[in-house]
Amino acid sequence: ITMVVPFAAGGPTDKVARDLAEVLRKGLSNQTVIIDNVGGAGGTLGAAKVAKAAPDGYTLVMATFAHAVNPSLVSKLPFDTEKAFSPVVMVARGPNVLVVRSDSPLKSVKDVLDTAKAQPGKLSYASQGNGTSAHLAGEMFENLARVKMTHVPYRGAGPAMTDLLGGQVDMMFATAAAVGPHVAAGKLRALAVTTPERSPVMKSVPTVAESVPGYAVESWYGLLAPAGTPAEVIAKLNAAAKQATQSADFKKKLEPEGLNVSTGSPQELDDYVRKEEVRWRKIVTENNIKPD
Numbered sequence: 001i002t003m004v005v006p007f008a009a010g011g012p013t014d015k016v017a018r019d020l021a022e023v024l025r026k027g028l029s030n031q032t033v034i035i036d037n038v039g040g041a042g043g044t045l046g047a048a049k050v051a052k053a054a055p056d057g058y059t060l061v062m063a064t065f066a067h068a069v070n071p072s073l074v075s076k077l078p079f080d081t082e083k084a085f086s087p088v089v090m091v092a093r094g095p096n097v098l099v100v101r102s103d104s105p106l107k108s109v110k111d112v113l114d115t116a117k118a119q120p121g122k123l124s125y126a127s128q129g130n131g132t133s134a135h136l137a138g139e140m141f142e143n144l145a146r147v148k149m150t151h152v153p154y155r156g157a158g159p160a161m162t163d164l165l166g167g168q169v170d171m172m173f174a175t176a177a178a179v180g181p182h183v184a185a186g187k188l189r190a191l192a193v194t195t196p197e198r199s200p201v202m203k204s205v206p207t208v209a210e211s212v213p214g215y216a217v218e219s220w221y222g223l224l225a226p227a228g229t230p231a232e233v234i235a236k237l238n239a240a241a242k243q244a245t246q247s248a249d250f251k252k253k254l255e256p257e258g259l260n261v262s263t264g265s266p267q268e269l270d271d272y273v274r275k276e277e278v279r280w281r282k283i284v285t286e287n288n289i290k291p292d
Helices: 012-027 041-051 065-073 109-118 133-145 157-166 176-184 231-245 248-257 266-286
Strands: 002-005 034-037 059-064 085-101 124-127 150-153 171-175 188-193 218-226
Touching: 002 012, 002 041, 012 034, 012 059, 012 085, 012 176, 012 218, 012 231, 012 248, 034 041, 041 059, 041 065, 041 085, 041 218, 059 065, 059 085, 065 218, 065 266, 085 133, 085 157, 085 176, 085 231, 085 248, 085 266, 109 188, 124 133, 124 157, 133 150, 133 171, 133 266, 157 171, 157 176, 171 176, 176 188, 176 248, 218 231, 218 266, 231 248
Parallel strands: 002 034, 002 059, 124 150, 124 171
Antiparallel strands: 059 218, 085 171, 085 188, 085 218
């Protein structure tokens, strides 16, 4: 089995995929599971490779937040997102985290709201590029809270984090995996998580929704197969992935990423992705967001 990761090696999607592949092998009678990193074009190149693959269950893609955003962000995708894939299983979900430097005068979401309302455009937030979760989390915050901030896109999460730590930008709606070590080291302060409910990994950190009703953004990872993959093959993969994700070893590896195992039926994954597409199309259209 080849599990395509539509991003470069070393990132959070790559890590989740490799951790899953390791435990999935056992559930599939020691079937070999190979990771194939096909990065580029915001995840669309890797997804396109799987869309064109034989629908036999031997080629899968680890889909993410980008998969639900790209249909509204990219004008000409090399596949029809709604028709090119068969859902297999959700793997994990988790929050982004609104963080500031530990010496920042912003100590709560209320402080951010008060400052943004009093001085529109003054506060800046970093992201790893246009259309990424860190960017759209900020756009949704602006829309729902009716405030104006300045988005500063970077070529990757690393440079964005460097400038946040260095004081060039005020804050970031970063992934839990990216900020965890810096929060633990006292370099960053976590103001809120972006999920509708508090994170089990950061129980003391409030949600953005506690200050901005209706706010919800989360990172997610789910397996998709090419459209036309037989139902019995999907069922076998779904069962094996569910069993694999329940292993104590896998769950332990997800903790530093701020992720929780969240499996279900193929239909549940399909419903989730379709709802996410609709939600983000509204934000992308209303805010006139273009890819880098």
